[in-house]
Amino acid sequence: MRIAPKKYVSNSISSNDYEINCNSNTWNFSQDNEIATPNICSKSKILSSVNKDDQEIKVKCSLQEWLDFVESSALSLNQAKYSIEKAQYIANVQEFNVSVQCSFDIFVFLPQQRVPLVPNSVAIKSSSIHFTEHIHNEPTKVDDESCIGNYKDAHTLFCEKSGRYHIKLDILVNFLTIKKNGVGFATPKATFNHIRITVPKNCEISIVEPAIKEKNLVHEEIDSVIYSTKSCSFPPISYLKIQWTDLEVSNDKPSSSSNNNNDFGIDLSSSAGSGKQMKQTTTSTKVNEQTKINVNQNTVFSVGEDVVVIYNSMKYEVVSGSVSSFEISLHSSIKVLSVDGSRIKKWECIPVLPLVNLTDVPTPRANEQIVKVLLESSVEDSFTLMLTGEIETATSGEIEFHSIKCKGLEITREKGFLVVESTSNVEVEQMYRDKLTLIDKTELPRELVSMTSGPLLLSYKFLDPNYKLNIRVNKPNDLGVLVAFCECAHFIATCSSEGALLYKLVFRIRNTQQQYIRIAIPHRFDIWSTIVASKAVKPAVDENNSLMIPLNKSGGEKGIQKSFDVEIVYKHQKDFEFHNQGELDLVFPQIDIPISTLLVSLYLPKDYKYNLFTGNIKEVSYFSKQPPTTEENQMPQANFEINQFNSNVMPQMAQMAKPKPVIYLGGGGGGGGGINDDTSGLKPVKVNIPTFGVHIKLEQLLVISTQINISTKYYTKRKCYCC
Known part of the structure; x- marks a missing residue:
């Protein structure tokens, strides 16, 4: 054992x-x-063979043995x-x-x-x-x-x-x-x-x-x-x-005078002539413990567009006895979405039809419904029930709120608080109230405030759950707002001594709704790389030949919108032809998102001297803020020293302190990584463009759908021969 x-x-x-x-x-x-599994073994000799290739077992037996086996198996299958x-x-x-x-x-x-x-x-x-x-x-x-x-x-x-x-x-x-x-x-x-x-x-x-x-x-x-x-x-x-x-046991005893008289055997009733004899009895009455419950309500009417969402929290405090089911009465206009709480076995919503005495009168529509909640076990201390519902309304107009109350003889007291909040651009005005006391929002309990998500417009308290509230909702016309914004942009252009032009555009963006950023490039180009939030994405072109890059949505905790970076690398299909002297014109595209701060970096060949740069952007000695995503972020300390050095010299003479190999950018499409129609619809690779040569810095604040034009004159440096 x-x-x-x-x-x-x-x-x-x-x-x-x-x-x-x-x-x-x-x-x-x-x-x-x-059911038991049949397990029958024949007494006769059974021949079997196994095929190792297909793992099949072949059994040879007589017909009588097979019939006996089937009959025995049928009997075993019915055996428990x-x-x-x-x-x-x-x-x-x-x-x-x-x-x-x-x-x-x-x-x-x-x-x-x-x-x-x-x-x-x-x-x-x-x-x-x-x-x-x-x-x-x-x-x-x-x-x-x-x-x-x-x-x-x-x-x-x-x-x-x-x-x-x-x-x-x-x-x-x-x-x-x-x-x-x-x-x-x-x-x-x-x-x-x-x-x-x-x-x-x-x-x-x-x-x-x-x-x-x-x-x-x-x-x-x-x-x-x-x-x-x-x-x-x-x-x-x-x-x-x-x-x-x-x-509870209670003893009902006769009065002391009756007890004293009975002790002496005196019949008082007979002396009075009533003919009835008083008997001394002791009764024991058993009374079940009566259930008594107090209810505290917290209700939120969340007014949105075409719908009012209702959040109702009921806290049952069991004073005596126990309870295993609840009933809640509410108006039929409320559509119950969910009933939540611990140890809920099931819940159902039942419409209550009014009584009609006349048989010819059609059955009227129910104005009340009962939500019945059944628990898995009885509750003897406290229980919290969360009811969620909604009321469909017009965009503007009057709305009547009916009370939500508990039903049952065990409910001895029911009180609570009520608030009206807005989750959209609506104006709420009170028209009528009954059995509701208007209070300041600072008097609301903390549990109710934690249930809200928008501004509190009206606050009430009640001691009688049979309240009524009428409000008027006015929905003003919505205005267009900015749904995408570029905090900082960094445009980089590298020109080789052979005239190959390579561009890199870096944007730091916050976005809530916009799906694409559109970049209008004024010349023919070859896309090398498109990166959004460190991930390669597929570019597209709209009917106006504008480059379309898909955007992410800015997310974050507690409503904080986090920014992300967008990088585009492309090459000008036509190379620039350098002469002994001439004029260099560079054009950067416009985008459909406002830019707060635009930073431009030009890397030009060192074999030429350049005059002042003109255009709709100003040349500066150093940037007023750190560019969003460049190679400078990878080595901050070294680049800080370089920026300090560059800020003390002429912009035209500023050189990159870190030596870089000379990379030939000539040839259509970048040599072996050429671009053709066969790569359409594929994700590109991430490309870092070379930055060497004379470094020119330009900066502009608040750029809104503007094309950036930069122009300068250049001439060949004179060579000095020493004897």
């Missing part, structure tokens, strides 16, 4: 300096009595593994738990079976197994081969042989709640089931699951302690739940 170890899976609570464990003692064990004939439970409520003596009468039809008995969240004190091979005989022999063990989440009988088993278990079960007024545990499904429970107090015992209404309750006083005992049979179920409620 093997005794299962104790195991508690529960919440620990302290009561009277002792630790009490409470749980529901459920299991997930499947109680479906599976086991059946629990009787299950009896004798429970005694103790100080910290409930002691239950379980007795099971089990018929096992096939050997080596597993029969779940009780969940492993209960503790087994002792167990016994008796066995007989004949089902019709009473088990008297102690079975040493079978045992009780843990399998999955149940204490399980492991039986070796087929026959009849008689199992006895002495277990300890935790209470359902800390008030010690209920117990429940999972049970195996048996044909005959019986429960007897004894509680050491004067109480009313109820079988909750399954719901059984029987009046066989016995109260007995032993050693000045009243014991309440209830016994009943119940149908095959998978969970047994019992609760008990204290009873």
Whole structure:
């Protein structure tokens, strides 16, 4: 015999300096009595062969053997593994738990079976197994081969042989709640089931699951302690739940004068001539504990465009008794979306039709609906229910808000707060209110303020839930706003001594709605790279031949919009032809997003001298802010020293301090990485353009859909020959 170890899976609570464990003692064990698998072996010789290639087994037998095998298999398929004939439970409520003596009468039809008995969240004190091979005989022999063990989440009988088993278990079960007024545990499904429970107090015992209404309750006083005992049979179920409620005993005794007169045997009624004799009686009245509940409401009416979303939080405070279901009354115009809370078993919304006495009158439309909420177990302290609904309205007009209230005789008091907020551009005006007191928003409880997401327009409190509120909503016309903005842009152009022009545009953007950034490049170009937030994206071209780059949406916590970088690298298809002297004209494209600060870097050949740069952007000695994403960000300290050096010399003579290899940019499309129609629709690679030569800096504030034109005159440097 093997005794299962104790195991508690529960919440620990302290009561009277002792630790009490409470749980529901459920299991997930499947109680479906599976059909036995046929296992027939022929007595005759059977020839077989195995093909190693296809792993098929070929069996050769006679026709009679095959027919016998089919018949035996058909009989085995209809045979169950086991059946629990009787299950009896004798429970005694103790100080910290409930002691239950379980007795099971089990018929096992096939050997080596597993029969779940009780969940492993209960503790087994002792167990016994008796066995007989004949089902019709009473088990008297102690079975040493079978045992009780843990399998999955149940204490399980492991039986070796087929026959009849008689199992006895002495277990300890935790209470359902800390008030010690209920117990429940999972049970195996048996044909005959019986429960007897004894509680050491004067109480009313109820079988909750399954719901059984029987009046066989016995109260007995032993050693000045009243014991309440209830016994009943119940149908095959998978969970047994019992609760008990204290009873109040009141003795109605006669007055002192009557007692004194009766002690002397004087009949006062006969002397008065009434002919009736007064009798001294003592009555005992049992009164169930009456349930009393206080309710605090917090309601938010969130006014949006064409809809009002309602968030209603109800906190039930159970003063006395217990409750396992709630009813909420609300107007039929409210569409209930969800009902949330802990331990909710189910909820439903039922319309309430008004009474009509005339048969010819058509059935009117329901103006009220009831939301019924059923809990998994009774609540004895507090419970919070969250109801979410909506009311469809017009964009502008009057809206009537009806009260949301609890129903039931157990509701002794109901009060709360109500606010009206806006989640769109609407103007709200109060038209009428009844049984509502206007208050300042600073008087609202913190729990209600945390439920809101927009500005609070109206705030009320109420002591009577039968309130009414009419408001007028005015929706003004919306104005266009900026949905994408470029904080800083850095335009880079590198021109080789052979005249190849390579451009890199870097944007730092915040975006909420815009899908693409459109870049109008005024000349023919070859796209080398398009990067958005460090990821390559596919570029596109619209009907105006503007380059389209898809944008991300700016996200962040607590409404903070994070910026991201967009990089475009492209090459001018036509190379610039340098002469001994001439004029160099550079054009940067315009974009459809406003730019707060535009920074331009030009890298020109060192073989030429350049005059002042003119155009619609100003030449500077140094940038007023750090460019968004350039090679300068990779080595900040070194580039800081370079910027300090460049700020002390003429802009035309500023050189890159870090030596770089000379890269030939000539040739259409960049040599081996040429661009053709075969690469359309593919993601590009990330390209860093070379930055060497004379570094020219230009800067402009607030550029809005403007093309940047830069022009300068150049001439060849004179060579000096030394003897």
